[in-house]
Amino acid sequence: MTKRRLAAFTLVIALSISSGALLSSRAQTQADRAKQIGGKFMCMCSCNQVLTQCNHVGCPTSASMLKELDQWVTRGDSETVITSAFVQEFGTKVYAEPPKSGLSLVAWSLPSIYLLLGTLLVIFVIWRWRSRGMPPSVGPGRAPGISSQDLERARRRVAQETED
Amino acid sequence: MDFFGSFALLLAFLCAAYAFVGGIAAILTRHPLLVKSARQAGIATCGLIFLATASLVYLFFSDSYWVSYVVAHSNRDLSTFYKVAALWSGQEGSLLFWSFLLAVYVFSVLLVYRNKNGELMPYVGVVLAGVQIFFLTLNNFVASPFKVLAAPGANGALDIFTRADGNGLNPLLQYPEMVIHPPNLYSGYTGFTIPFAFALGALLARYPGEKWIHLTRKWTMIAWCFQTMGILLGAHWAYAVLGWGGYWGWDPVENASLLPWLTGTAFLHSVMMQEKRGMMKVWNVWLVFTTFMLCILGTLLTRSGVVSSVHAFAQSSIGNYFVGFLLLVFAVCLAAYVKNRDYLKSENQLDSMISRESSFLFNNLILLVSCIAVLSGTLFPVFSEWFSGSRISVGAPFFNKVNIPIGLLLLFLTGVGPLLAWRKTSTDSLKRNFGGPLIAGLLAGIVVFALGVREFFSLVCLMLCVFVTTTIGMEFFRGARVIRSRSGASLLASAVELTMRNTRRYGGYIVHMGMVLIFVGLAGAAFNRDVQKDMQPGSTLQIGGYKLLLQGFDTKPEKNYTSERMIVEVWRDNKPLMMLYPERRFFQTNEQSGTMVAIYSTLREDLYVVYAGQNPETQAPVIHAYLNPLVKWIWLGGLVVVLGTLVTLLPNRRAVLVLAVAPERTAAQQPQTLAPSVALREGHD
Numbered sequence: 001m002t003k004r005r006l007a008a009f010t011l012v013i014a015l016s017i018s019s020g021a022l023l024s025s026r027a028q029t030q031a032d033r034a035k036q037i038g039g040k041f042m043c044m045c046s047c048n049q050v051l052t053q054c055n056h057v058g059c060p061t062s063a064s065m066l067k068e069l070d071q072w073v074t075r076g077d078s079e080t081v082i083t084s085a086f087v088q089e090f091g092t093k094v095y096a097e098p099p100k101s102g103l104s105l106v107a108w109s110l111p112s113i114y115l116l117l118g119t120l121l122v123i124f125v126i127w128r129w130r131s132r133g134m135p136p137s138v139g140p141g142r143a144p145g146i147s148s149q150d151l152e153r154a155r156r157r158v159a160q161e162t163e164d
Numbered sequence: 165m166d167f168f169g170s171f172a173l174l175l176a177f178l179c180a181a182y183a184f185v186g187g188i189a190a191i192l193t194r195h196p197l198l199v200k201s202a203r204q205a206g207i208a209t210c211g212l213i214f215l216a217t218a219s220l221v222y223l224f225f226s227d228s229y230w231v232s233y234v235v236a237h238s239n240r241d242l243s244t245f246y247k248v249a250a251l252w253s254g255q256e257g258s259l260l261f262w263s264f265l266l267a268v269y270v271f272s273v274l275l276v277y278r279n280k281n282g283e284l285m286p287y288v289g290v291v292l293a294g295v296q297i298f299f300l301t302l303n304n305f306v307a308s309p310f311k312v313l314a315a316p317g318a319n320g321a322l323d324i325f326t327r328a329d330g331n332g333l334n335p336l337l338q339y340p341e342m343v344i345h346p347p348n349l350y351s352g353y354t355g356f357t358i359p360f361a362f363a364l365g366a367l368l369a370r371y372p373g374e375k376w377i378h379l380t381r382k383w384t385m386i387a388w389c390f391q392t393m394g395i396l397l398g399a400h401w402a403y404a405v406l407g408w409g410g411y412w413g414w415d416p417v418e419n420a421s422l423l424p425w426l427t428g429t430a431f432l433h434s435v436m437m438q439e440k441r442g443m444m445k446v447w448n449v450w451l452v453f454t455t456f457m458l459c460i461l462g463t464l465l466t467r468s469g470v471v472s473s474v475h476a477f478a479q480s481s482i483g484n485y486f487v488g489f490l491l492l493v494f495a496v497c498l499a500a501y502v503k504n505r506d507y508l509k510s511e512n513q514l515d516s517m518i519s520r521e522s523s524f525l526f527n528n529l530i531l532l533v534s535c536i537a538v539l540s541g542t543l544f545p546v547f548s549e550w551f552s553g554s555r556i557s558v559g560a561p562f563f564n565k566v567n568i569p570i571g572l573l574l575l576f577l578t579g580v581g582p583l584l585a586w587r588k589t590s591t592d593s594l595k596r597n598f599g600g601p602l603i604a605g606l607l608a609g610i611v612v613f614a615l616g617v618r619e620f621f622s623l624v625c626l627m628l629c630v631f632v633t634t635t636i637g638m639e640f641f642r643g644a645r646v647i648r649s650r651s652g653a654s655l656l657a658s659a660v661e662l663t664m665r666n667t668r669r670y671g672g673y674i675v676h677m678g679m680v681l682i683f684v685g686l687a688g689a690a691f692n693r694d695v696q697k698d699m700q701p702g703s704t705l706q707i708g709g710y711k712l713l714l715q716g717f718d719t720k721p722e723k724n725y726t727s728e729r730m731i732v733e734v735w736r737d738n739k740p741l742m743m744l745y746p747e748r749r750f751f752q753t754n755e756q757s758g759t760m761v762a763i764y765s766t767l768r769e770d771l772y773v774v775y776a777g778q779n780p781e782t783q784a785p786v787i788h789a790y791l792n793p794l795v796k797w798i799w800l801g802g803l804v805v806v807l808g809t810l811v812t813l814l815p816n817r818r819a820v821l822v823l824a825v826a827p828e829r830t831a832a833q834q835p836q837t838l839a840p841s842v843a844l845r846e847g848h849d
Contacts, residue, residue, distance in 0.1 A: 042557045048415050050559055053408040063780070096559035098544065103552050107544045111537035111566045118529045126522055129443075129514035 034073040038066060041086055042096050050096050166231050169219030170310040173260075176212035177300040179205045180293050187290035191369075199286055206274050206289050209296055210267035217264040220257060220309050224250050229327040233257055233309040239332040239753045241724040249343045250333050252350070255467060255482065256309035262463075263299045265347070266354040270296065273358055273383070284376065287365030295357050298489050306482060332724070332753035341401040349394025349421055353459040355387025356424055359431075360456035363449050367500045370507045377435055377448070382813055388432060389809040391425045396802035407759040407774040409694060409790040411798070414563035419542045420462030423535055427455040430531040433524050438510075440586060441521065445508040446501075447528070453497045458535075460490050465542070516588035523581040530577060534570045541566065568621050572628060575683055578676050579632035582639055600638060605631030617691075625687040629680045636673045636680075643670075664817040674808030681801030688769075688794025696776065698784035699730075708791045710771050711735040712744075717785060725749040727760075730775045730785060734764060746775040746787070769793040 035052055043054035045061035051069075054062040065086075072082045086094045098104030186202035189195075220233070224247045229235050237250040237257065252258040270292045277285050303309070317323035336342075359380040366376035398421065403411035412418060431451040437443040468483020501508075514521055541558045548556040583589075583597040608630035609623060617623050644658035651658065663670035697705045699714040706712075715731040729747040733740055744762035751757065764771040772790040779786050 039561065042559050048559070049408060049413060050561070053410065053413075092548075092554045092556045093545075095557050097562035097565070098548075098556050098558055103548055104556055107541060107548075107556075107558060107562070110540050111533065111570070114533045114536050115529075115570070118533050122522075122525045122529050126514055126517055126525060129512045130517065132513050 030070075030073050034066075034070050037073065037079055037082055038069050040079075040083070040096050041065070041069075041094050044090050044094060166219070166223060166228065166310045166312055169216045169223070170308065172212045172216040172219065173300065173303050173308070173310070176209050176216065176263075177297070177304050179209040179212060180296040180300055183209060183293035184290055184297055187286055187293060191286050191290065199282075202286065202289055202293075203274055203278065206270060206293055209293070209300075210271035210274075213260075213263050213267040213300075216303075217251075217260055220260060221248065221251060224248075227330075229330055230312050230324050231309075232311045232313055235313065235327050235330045237330070237333055239330040239724070241753070242330075242333055242338075243724065245340075245343060246333055246338050249337055249346075252346045253333055253337050254309075256303075256307040256311075258346070258350075259299065259302050259307050260309050261346075262350055262354060263296070263303055265350050266296060266299060266357060269355060269358055269383075273361075277379075281375070281379065284362070284365055284369055284371045284379075287369045287371075288361045291361035291364050292357065295361070298485075302482065302485060306485060329753065332751055335725070335749060335751050335754075335756045335758035336405060338724075338749075338751075338758070339401060339405050341397050341404070345394060345397035345401050348390050348397055352387050352389075352391025352394050352421075353424065353462065355383065355390055356428060356452075356455050356459050358383040358387065359452045363452040364497065364500060367449060367504050367507065370504055374438055374442070377438055380452075381435065384428065384432060384435075385809055385813055388425070388428045389806060391421070391428065392805055392809070393802065395421050395425060396799070400799060403772075403795070404761055404763065405759065407761050407776075407788075409692065409772055409774075409788075409792065410689075411795070412560075414538075414541075414560045416542050417462075417466050419538050419563075420465045423462060423539055424455045424458040426531050426535040426538070427451055427458055430528045430535075431455060433531075434528050437521060437524055441513075442511045443521065444512070445510045446505070449501070449508060450497075451528075453493075457490060457493055457497075458539075460486060460493065464490065514587075518584065518589045518594070520581065520584045520586045520589075523577060523584050527574070527577045527581060530570060530574045534567060534574070537566050537570065538563065571683070571686075572621065572624055575625070575628045575632060575680070578679060579628065579635045582673065582676075583635055597635075597638075601631045601634035604634040619690040622687040622690040625683055629684050629687070632676065632680050636677055639673055640670070661817075663811060664814070667814040667816055668812050671808050671811030671814070674811055675805050676808075678801045678804030678806075678808055681797050681804055683801075685794045685796070685798030685801060688792065688797070691793045692790060694788065694790040696786060696788040698779050698782055699787050700784060705787055705789055707771070707789045708769070709736055710741075710789075710791070712773065712787065712789060714785075714787065722749075724753070725751045728775070730787065732762070732773060732787070734771065744771075744773050746773045748775055748777065765796050767794075767796050770795045 038052035039050055041051040043049050043051045043059065043062045044065065045054065045059050047054055047059065051062060051065055068085075069082065072085065077085075095104075098107045100108055183202050183205035186198055186205060190198035190202050223231050223234050224238050225244070227234075227238070227240055233254060233256050234250075237253045238247055242250065250257070252261040273292070274285075274289065277288075312324050313327065314322040314324050362376045362380040362383075365371070395418075398418065399411040402413065402418075431448060434444050434451060435448055438445055438448050464483050464486035468486065516522075541563055544558045545555045548554065579601060580598075583594075583601075585593060605627045609627040612623055612626050617626070640659050640662065641655075643662040644655050647653065647658040647661050648655055651661070653661065663674075693707060695705060695707045697703075699705065701714055701716045704711050704713050711734070713733040713735060715733050717728065717730045720727045720729060727747045727749050729745050732744045732746065734742050734744055742764060744764060746762040747760045749758050749760060759774060762773045764773075770790070770792040772792055774788040774790075776786040776788040778784065
């Protein structure tokens with residue numbers, strides 16, 4: 001075998017291996033993409049599971065939905081196109097998470113609003129309680145006398161707060 | 165026996181009605197005989213509910229296929245073990261089971277406090293009887309489990325007829341955990357009735373002081389512990405049976421169990437503010453009310469068909485009764501609060517923003533935000549349908565995105581809270597207490613990052629887990645060191661002694677440690693992997709470091725089902741490791757089937773193998789294998805949480821003073837200043 005033939009043979013082998021690897025990685029990428037997109041839809045058999053996770057025995061819906069999804073992904077359809085197709089077929093119930101637009105935006109923004117309002121409320125409450133708890137300033141050597149009842153109450157309180 | 169059960173339920177209803185009306189009369193007249201008779205009626209109610217429940221269990225065991233509920237949920241071949249579980253597998257039986265567990269609590273409360281708290285107990289008895297009346301109304305008149313099968317006979321009258329066999333139990337419920345998960349969860353739900361009754365009773369009675377809080381603390385802890393166990397057992401059941409590779413799907417029914425757990429947890433923390441500082445009285449009362457109402461709301465969601473769920477009972481009009489009851493409870497709570505709110509006047513004062521009190525406020529905020537976020541997400545499909553006409557689903561991806569950051573904030577506070585002092589934390593104290601844990605957390609982050617963890621939330625979660633573990637470890641170490649210096653015992657023995665001297669505080673830390681372990685397990689979910697493959701005998705599947713070799717499959721007829729089983733040999737590092745047998749079961753009686761997942765579990769990861777059925781095109785059996793890291797930590801964490809809760813329920817052991825002759829000190833050894841014999845550290849609980 002001449003050097004040229006050997007080089008050509010090696011090139012053919014390398015090309016076939018790399019094209020095989022390319023095809024396999026493309027198939028892998030497609031499978032990953034189908035899985036990633038499928039994770040954004042619900043199975044429509046009322047099992048309340050995400051499409052790619054639904055495997056309850058005898059599910060009449062998930063297999064056909066996944067098949068459709070695979071076909072669209074193989075065809076190279078974009079996620080938007082696939083989403084529209086599913087929504088057209090099953091309605092908005094098919095979303096696994098609400099879209100970040102329209103009324104659904106409310107669902108997304110509510111937790112942040114709760115957290116923000118709650119934090120503001122807690123800060124306000126702490127500020128108010130702190131201002132209530134500030135003792136009047138007393139100069140050195142001018143400490144007011146303390147009655148025995150006050151002393152007893154203070155002792156009780158200390159006992160209560162340091163028990164356990 | 166069905167007649168006996170039915171009659172016992174009816175009598176129980178009448179006794180509860182007497183306990184309620186007689187109790188009110190006793191409160192108004194303060195007549196001792198009335199007080200006693202109302203209490204006795206309460207106890208009799210419980211006894212009759214026990215009898216009714218025993219009757220239904222007997223009907224299952226005796227294969228009484230003329231009782232509609234028995235026919236629907238059992239069959240002759242069903243094992244005795246699952247005949248017990250059949251009791252709560254349907255709407256009617258589960259409601260009776262609810263009444264039964266509530267009766268256990270009520271019976272215990274009425275018995276334990278029969279000669280105590282004379283001012284408060286009549287009010288508590290009335291509230292408990294009121295709740296029992298509601299459930300007994302359902303048991304008697306709406307969803308009776310004792311209905312019999314009847315058909316028009318020859319003379320036109322209805323004749324009872326008996327079926328040869330029953331329809332069998334839902335296959336998904338034929339799993340050992342289903343015998344313990346619902347009782348735990350229901351014990352949690354029903355258990356929250358006790359703190360509710362004490363809170364409402366104390367408010368109505370204007371019962372002085374924080375005594376009701378002390379009285380209910382243990383009951384709340386018990387209910388919370390059951391709720392925690394119920395949730396975790398449910399998660400484990402979902403993991404081991406449903407076969408989708410996960411343990412928490414944010415299903416509405418799962419969410420319903422989480423809601424009262426979140427508010428109950430908030431209450432267990434904020435109640436300390438009331439005990440120690442007399443603060444947050446209104447908040448605490450409303451937290452207890454809310455927790456109880458969320459238990460009812462959860463039941464409403466499960467049973468009404470308002471939201472779709474794979475776990476829910478059949479859709480029925482029973483939801484209307486729960487809505488009515490919920491509104492009534494809210495109205496009573498509101499009226500009691502408006503009338504007696506001056507009784508809840510608190511001495512709300514704070515000395516500093518950086519204090520234990522503030523950390524409790526933020527802890528409550530985070531728990532409540534999480535609760536409201538889960539609730540609004542669960543109900544959003546219903547609201548979206550009302551407002552726009554089309555139902556928008558809210559599934560697991562939404563809840564994960566919303567709740568993961570909230571959960572991490574909570575984990576952070578779990579570490580911060582115990583390090584802060586009541587009233588005020590000085591800067592020195594902050595530096596001293598936080599330095600070590602912060603450094604440990606950061607170091608852990610660097611190590612975990614170097615090990616290849618790039619997922620942001622998992623990285624933060626693991627860092628926080630180390631941070632919290634260090635804070636807890638330091639708390640134990642400091643306390644144990646003091647005891648060791650005085651007693652000479654080992655550090656471990658000193659830590660045990662320390663825990664037993666203040667079970668509530670250190671039991672609480674053990675619970676926190678359990679939560680840390682659970683978070684470690686949750687962090688692993690970001691690295692789950694799965695492979696699905698059509699298999700033939702002899703073919704292999706590679707996932708992570710494991711190679712699965714399908715040796716073959718067999719079919720095994722069992723008493724109640726036929727099992728189709730795959731025989732899978734697991735290899736690791738080119739060595740055979742073990743055999744796994746994922747299977748599918750076909751239940752002949754109800755023509756349903758279910759999966760049984762095969763799991764090889766280690767602390768590092770779970771190899772989770774599902775027989776996913778046959779490929780409809782090739783007829784080849786399909787194996788779906790998952791590699792789920794750190795899942796075992798969740799179940800271990802659950803055990804630690806339960807252990808910690810049990811410790812908190814123990815009474816404190818008193819420190820024993822040992823008098824010994826002190827060695828003489830030389831003048832040089834004498835302290836220059838007077839110092840307390842025990843250093844009181846800031847943050848002492």
